[in-house]
Amino acid sequence: MFVSVIVDIPSKSVNQVFDYRIPDGMDEIIRVGHRVLVPFGRRTIQGYVMNVKDAADFDPSRIKPIAGTLDIEPVLTEEMIVIAKYLAEYYIDQYISVIETILPAALKANYKKLVRLSESAGADARGAFTGLGLSDGSEIKSLNSEALSVLRPYLKSGEVVEETKISQHTKKKTALAVYSLKITEGHLGRAKKQVELLDRIESSSEPILMSDLKAEGYSNHLVNSLYKKGYIDKMNMEVERDPYSGRIFEYDAPKVLNHEQRTAYDEVSASMDAQSAGTYLLHGITGSGKTEVYLQVIQKALDDGRAAIMLVPEIALTPQMVNRFKRRFGDDVAVLHSGLSAGEKYDEWSKIKEGRARVSVGARSSVFAPFENVGAIIIDEEHEATYKQSDRPMYHAAEVAKFRSRYHGCPLILGSATPSLESYARSEKGVYKRLELTKRAGTEMLPDINIVDMSAEHREGNTSIISKPLYEDIKDRIDKGEQTVLLLNRRGYSNFQICQSCGHVPMCPNCDISLTYHKSNSSLLCHYCGYETGVHKECDSCQSEDVTFRGTGTEKVEEILRDMFATDVVRMDNDTTRRKGTHEKLLDHFENDEIPILLGTQMIAKGLDYPMVTLVGVLNADTMLNLPDFRANEKTFQLLTQVSGRAGRHELAGEVIFQTYNPEHYAIELATNNDYRRFYEKEMAFRKLARYSPFYFHVLFTVSSEDVRSCLESTTHIHAALAENMSEQSIIVGPSPSPIERINRQHRFQILLKYKREPALLGVLSELDREYHEKYKKEDISLKIDVNPLVIM
Template sequence: MIAQVIVDIAAKQTDRIFEYHIPSELPDVKVGSRVVVPFGPRKLQGFVVGISESSNFSGKLRDLLLVVDEMPPLTPELVELSAELAREVFSYRITILKAMLPRVMRANYRKILSPISEKAKKMPYFQGNPIDLNRINDIKEISFVHKLLKSQDAKIEYIVENKAKTKTENQYILTKSKEEYLTIYNSLRHNATNQKRLLMDIIQNYTSYPKMQNILENDAQINAATLANAVNKNWLQKKKIEVYRNPLAGFKDNKNISKNIKLNDEQKIALKQINSSIKNKESKTYLLEGITGSGKTEVYLHAISQALENRRNALMLVPEISLTPQMVSQVKERFGQEVAVLHSGLSEGELYDEWRRIRRGETRVVVGARSAVFAPLKNIGLIVIDEEHESSYKQDSDPRYHARDVALWRSKYNNCPLVLGSATPSLGSRARAQKGVYTLLKLTKRANQKKLPQVKLIDLKHVEFAGGQFDISTDLFNAIKKRLAKNEQTILMLNRRGFANFMLCRECGFVLKCPNCDLSLTMHKDTNQMQCHYCGYSEKIPQLCPNCQSNKIRFLGTGTQKVQEELEELLPEAKILRMDVDTTRRKGSYKKILDKFGNHEADILLGTQMIAKGLDFPNVTLVGVINADTGLWLPDYNASEKTFELLTQVAGRAGRADKTGEVLIQTYNPEHYAIQLAQSQNYEQFYNYEMHVRHEGDYPPYFYTVLISIASKNEQNAARQAFKIKRKLQNNLHANAIILGPTPSAISRLKNQYYYQILVKYKKEENLNNLLHQIQDSAQEIKKYGLNVYIDNEPERIM
């Protein structure tokens, strides 16, 4: 038998299938298996993407060396999907196959120096641990290694390591009858307290064994030394048992909860259509458009129940880790141990264990962020994408896939419905629903029959401010005080983290910039650092101007840290929680902050856009937006859409239970249509207006787009290559295709690379896909000159 293998080298020359003979000693090779193969002088990891009985290769095929896993990590569905994605997202197939696995399962390669001659084998140099060439940096040692290789006293061996480790715990098994243990107990001396405690536990709980060590230590108070002694005396036998790390340990199960929830008429109509597609195994796409608080989540959960009743599985995506705790809590309450969760907030071990539970078929419902769309779940009966408009569903690095496109493919493959849910659907999705490509389902009322909160705009050009920072108007300040007096809670959003946006010298006008990027450094007061939010560079906050040594420096702009400091001065009695990238770096921090706020251990939750969506706190009656303009003037065609979505979503966090909600939006642009329509939460009017703007500008969804970015440390080289690519496009595309650029990116330098961009807008170009693949392949040739070319199909951001 012949294995068709994609090897672990992301390059044009290796982006094809290599054939290997399957030796009789390796009978478990299947499609989706990870294998180790010889490749030139090296050993590489690869993925089996096909198996055949014969080969067209005239020479002798080399043998597969090793099968890495007992069960193939990738299902045949995912292997097929990788081929489709490689054609559409302009990534090499191996990059996509690796993206489908948890980080810990990606291969780790080591170059080991091994002795060949008898003389070398006796050298003290080779008597210790294996010599890892990747770790040698001493010049003398490097020279010595070269001599050994030249004289053929040593050779280089390539080792493929699997970093994925299973967790094991000790289990203790009984070796004797109950009567024998009773005899031993009676023969022990009086002061053998620990041994007697163990034997008494065995006698009283004989049928409960085998027992895990942690249970014996915690429940029976038996220490490890006593257990080791019992094993030595053959009272017990110790066995290592594989156990799963459990990221859902803090979540409750309550499977009866669904019986207490009654759906309203609109929810029932939507659910009926989705359930029909589940029962009929129909790959239909539904756009569930429901105002904030309309009970979209309840429709999802009832539909998941229907899929499970039909003996099929369900996959549910949420856009951010911050949303995962609340969504996981609801799904876990409903479906208990059948739920697995996948997102980057888990430890590598937890992610590996959850992924294996899914692959082994031990779980039926998967909840996760973007990469969970690749979950190795079989027999999918329903796919849900919550907050489908979110840009975080698009991967902004290689491979640049959109989770919605992958979900559409898996929906067709599994003959199951896909539900896209949002209060503010993306214009592309809504346009498809208008054309009948998707089926539109609407929820126009809040599930609890309450009205949407009243939204008031505060024009920052004509207000008084509380405090001296010009961040919080007196109107917003008084509204917060009113909630504190009533023991109600407030959510405040500012979509900018840090303390100040930049440092300015009033003497010479110097602005402190990142040495690697064309950006000013942001002040972070809590860590005493100036930070770049793009490359991670940081330095201490200066006391004097680095340019002229003047002490007349000021830190201008605002961020969540500064607002928190101002609130603490203005409202010393208020308990404030801040939720942004800086406060949520540690594992479990999202859940901890949200649990605290949910338990009313804080009065105010202040955060960036991560608090705008999906959160449901019944005691929140006020939502305040510190500055609605932060994303309004970005050089992106969809800046107005993103602003409208964000404001509408955050406004929906207020008044979700019995208490009436109020929303105050502070802005310098109250006349802008995105802000005006967010005030009335009028999605229909916004959709019609924005579609007109897009039509006039020839932008999506009226045109398809491809963004080609060229990066180099030398700006002239980047520009020269960009113009070469433009000429190639002009010579091969139709006249009605629009080619914009090349032009420097909005942020022209990032991580010491200058970026130039070309944007292609088109309606129908049959030759474009092949042309872009040619550009991708050519990029491999020019990489050695320090030039990088990135192709992004349907980019979320053009900056």
């Protein structure tokens, strides 16, 4: 028997399967999806079994045997192997990169190069080895050049052996436990507490964790007394890392669905009964009860003996969503998101793989949850850009979800109050079935939305970032004991520092972007590469002391609000939420301690549902309008509509204020009226005229190098290759500098290809990717090919 293996080397030159022989006695053990150790050149590396076959494609006598297996059960399902092949081809990437994206990071191989003495080592070799202070298993990377020179002749003779030790990044977590040795001889006399403890340990059919005994009131000293007397023994017991351990979730019973919710549920339910694939666009206004429809669809999948996958844009930002699922489905839920440690992710993934969880809730990568019988897939806030991975492999979770929907014969639900234009256009064409929720789930009305023209405010002498109407409304809410949510999509204290004598602005030395002032640590910070420097009191250019700060970020607004209203403010941005669990702590602080104001960047625009929030203020509704991206209007409309939905979700009426310098812009006007349909029609007219998605498909080519000339030469070459192979119906835009021309010392040039149908495209992309993979190794020129990009910056 033979296997085809993908080896753990991220290189185009080995982006293929290699044949290995299954050793005698392992025929029944090795299956598709197993991680195996294989000889490759002079080393042993990890690989993944992609196929098992009876015959090899080459001379069997020349095929090496696999060296061993790393798992009892395969880590990849056959479905995941098919998905890996599909994604590698569609997004022009390497199989191993896709496989490592599909699996949790804990399973990634950790390689250590070691040296040891062989059995044939002579006295000289042994003397040299020990003379260097080495022992079997010493790491090669710890040796200096002199030590390597001493060892080289013995490595050549085989007396010293170099070998590779492979382990996975995260180990199983263990904790100290005790168990009874069932000793019947002897007695504990008057030690009543020891007798009680021994009875407790003997009554358990399994070892008991020390932490559990401590919680029951038994001390370490008491346990050690029994241990020393020989009645019990200790062991390290494997335990699961549960990020929600100690949390009690009260059961949340299903709600009665209203007419629109019931209609949507029945449509999806019929598809589940027929076990037919199909994509449903659930277009529901904010607060219309989409989540309850999701929950009841998932319950049906469980009742049918199947599993369910639920995707949210970034679950660490939406703890309320996790709580709802845990309250409804309890331990049947596995949670996968970026806020967990590698070990916690691995344990949650293992719960799914072993069938101990039937519902996964998580962000983008949880679309790969290893279920073998999926009954429903749901993507909430389907318009969000976070579903598209920005690094290789640059897959979109919705594409994977569609694939899995077809594979399992189950419905895929795309839910949003503001669907992407691409999804809504597909629902217009009948490619997706559209389900509408036009009313809020309870009796709550949509909030009143008003626009404040900040130009008029400035003409009237108000130069504050808080307009007079917003000031009065915040003050009114504080007096009533209600809460306010304020959005400013810009972190830091001030946008930049400027010299008022010569106009000099401190720039990042690595990127073509100004440095942002952060007052909390008195630093100037680049939000792209992380470069940080102290604030200079003198201008770097003319040495003038007339330097000041311009622009306003969340840090500065927090200070303004505290002074203006003499009240506490909760601020949520990347600076305040870096540490694990801080999102949830800040939101709990806002709700439980009844803090009057929550201020944040776009991370607060979704997933919040608090009964006392009756006012939402958008401090600068124009932030995204000025981006050099054809989706700028769409992103603005979506963000404003989403954040508006945080107000008045319960009994109290809600109000929203948009502060803007563009009060007549249609994205802002139509968000005020919550009129998605009219926005769709206006934006589609622009997209058609400019020949953008969804009327055309796109591929974005970005070349980066420290040498600007290399960038220009490479993009000129790519342009020529496209012009030669694409039809006249396609449009090639560029080459041109990227909107931010330099990031992290790399100059960036780009080309945007717009096309409708190009049969030769896949071959051209693969050839360009292969060519520039080699160029990167020789000349340090990088090419990123983004198929159907969501951002063209």
